[in-house]
Amino acid sequence: MNISIFGLGYVGAVSLACLARDGHKVIGVDIDQAKLDLIRSGKTPVVEEGMVELMQQVVASGLVSVTDDVKEALSNSDISLICVGTPSAPNGSQDQSAMLKLAQQAGAAMRGKSSPHIFVFRSTLVPGTVEDLLSPIIENSSGKREGVDFFCCFQPEFLREGSSIKDYDRPPFTIVGCNHSYPEEQLRDLFGHLPCEFYTSSVRAAEMVKYCCNNFHALKITFANEIGRLCESFDIDPFQVMDLVCRDTQLNISRAYLRPGYAFGGSCLPKDLRATLYLAKQRDVELPMHVGLMASNKVHLDHAIQKVLATGSRKVGMVGLSFKTGTDDLRESPLVTLAEQLVGKGVQLLIYDPEVHLSRLLGANRRFIEQQLPHIGELIRESIEEVLDDSEVLVIGMLTSDITAKLEMLVTEKHCLIDLVGIPDRDSLRGRVEGLCW
Numbered sequence: 001m002n003i004s005i006f007g008l009g010y011v012g013a014v015s016l017a018c019l020a021r022d023g024h025k026v027i028g029v030d031i032d033q034a035k036l037d038l039i040r041s042g043k044t045p046v047v048e049e050g051m052v053e054l055m056q057q058v059v060a061s062g063l064v065s066v067t068d069d070v071k072e073a074l075s076n077s078d079i080s081l082i083c084v085g086t087p088s089a090p091n092g093s094q095d096q097s098a099m100l101k102l103a104q105q106a107g108a109a110m111r112g113k114s115s116p117h118i119f120v121f122r123s124t125l126v127p128g129t130v131e132d133l134l135s136p137i138i139e140n141s142s143g144k145r146e147g148v149d150f151f152c153c154f155q156p157e158f159l160r161e162g163s164s165i166k167d168y169d170r171p172p173f174t175i176v177g178c179n180h181s182y183p184e185e186q187l188r189d190l191f192g193h194l195p196c197e198f199y200t201s202s203v204r205a206a207e208m209v210k211y212c213c214n215n216f217h218a219l220k221i222t223f224a225n226e227i228g229r230l231c232e233s234f235d236i237d238p239f240q241v242m243d244l245v246c247r248d249t250q251l252n253i254s255r256a257y258l259r260p261g262y263a264f265g266g267s268c269l270p271k272d273l274r275a276t277l278y279l280a281k282q283r284d285v286e287l288p289m290h291v292g293l294m295a296s297n298k299v300h301l302d303h304a305i306q307k308v309l310a311t312g313s314r315k316v317g318m319v320g321l322s323f324k325t326g327t328d329d330l331r332e333s334p335l336v337t338l339a340e341q342l343v344g345k346g347v348q349l350l351i352y353d354p355e356v357h358l359s360r361l362l363g364a365n366r367r368f369i370e371q372q373l374p375h376i377g378e379l380i381r382e383s384i385e386e387v388l389d390d391s392e393v394l395v396i397g398m399l400t401s402d403i404t405a406k407l408e409m410l411v412t413e414k415h416c417l418i419d420l421v422g423i424p425d426r427d428s429l430r431g432r433v434e435g436l437c438w
């Protein structure tokens with residue numbers, strides 16, 4: 001393919017070298033003459049393992065050229081990878097000035113081009129940038145239409161400095177956010193040979209994935225370091241602890257607990273987190289990330305309350321009360337907190353949970369509800385029908401196949417469902433469904 005690469009820093013220079021190595025004709029574009037001169041003479045503008053030899057080899061092959069002329073680069077390529085820098089502005093926002101300027105120049109350069117062109121944004125960009133800013137800028141300055149004369153995609157880059165050639169050849173996955181099949185096919189041709197899955201998504205989701213991945217890495221490093229500090233205060237070997245933690249690939253290093261849903265609660269997580277925080281306090285160990293977990297969980301719970309209240313209805317039913325499906329354990333159930341808060345706000349509430357029947361509750365659970373939540377106990381009904389009949393809003397806090405079947409049968413257009421669980425087939429329900437954060 002004929003490819004132009006804008007921005008010859010770590011991402012752009014490595015991509016240029018690897019694409020030329022794979023037989024593509026590549027034009028590199030940068031505003032930094034020193035970088036252009038280095039590449040022209042077969043030298044690498046970035047220090048990276050393997051780049052000295054690779055750059056020498058690809059420049060000698062004649063497949064690489066460089067320029068600072070945007071028009072020349074676009075006229076001689078069908079696809080452009082945009083890798084200019086997007087650093088932090090002093091206030092923490094993303095400084096997109098280089099990207100915006102380039103979009104303007106690229107649009108102007110597109111005026112004279114008759115064949116369709118693909119812009120693949122590989123710089124990290126805050127969600128919405130491609131569709132809301134860059135694509136309109138190119139449309140305005142070119143007088144052409146996105147999706148017809150040119151195409152904009154976002155393909156997050158996952159290489160790491162220090163091992164970037166290896167990472168280019170072995171990425172965790174390829175993700176292409178695009179709205180049309182033509183650029184997708186072209187990018188499959190370009191990157192489909194890599195030994196990883198090729199996924200497509202909306203442009204905004206692809207932009208978001210890049211942030212999620214980096215923030216997840218930051219979260220993991222911080223978690224391991226906080227555990228390290230806590231272990232140090234107990235003279236425990238943190239490497240042994242974290243090594244064992246990572247050996248659980250069922251619940252720890254897995255997809256488990258990584259699906260957006262409702263707040264955490266129950267008989268273990270809150271109490272163990274509290275005990276951890278107390279231990280740390282006793283030993284003067286600061287664990288700001290762990291402290292933040294409780295605060296964040298409360299924000300999520302408040303978000304659910306606001307969603308329910310925002311419906312404007314005061315006739316609310318709740319499906320689910322225990323802290324998770326299949327148990328009658330009510331201790332620290334975030335659904336109990338939600339019920340209490342709604343009652344406190346004057347909502348007329350009814351509750352159904354197939355596992356929670358006052359007549360059958362025993363021991364600690366019965367005592368808990370009689371002593372702590374007598375007002376909630378009175379709201380529990382024996383069947384979902386009783387709850388649905390008297391509710392306009394239905395909070396779905398749990399789902400079983402029985403409940404799904406009942407909802408499909410009994411929910412009518414007058415019902416609004418607040419979905420806390422991610423109902424799989426929400427379109428099959430007659431009522432309006434509002435997800436908690438989806």
Ligand SMILES: NC(=O)c1ccc[n+]([C@@H]2O[C@H](COP(=O)([O-])OP(=O)(O)OC[C@H]3O[C@@H](n4cnc5c(N)ncnc54)[C@H](O)[C@@H]3O)[C@@H](O)[C@H]2O)c1
Nearest residue numbers: 007008009010011030031084085086098102123124157161
């Ligand atoms: N460095 C990494 O490991 C890495 C990994 C993944 C993603 N990213 C993202 O990729 C993007 C690029 O990162 P980088 O580290 O390669 O940046 P960099 O700062 O090393 O290089 C950016 C290059 O863009 C050039 N440039 C600026 N304006 C230009 C214009 N109008 N036309 C042409 N070139 C222009 C600069 O001169 C510079 O050479 C950033 O958004 C970054 O967040 C970086």
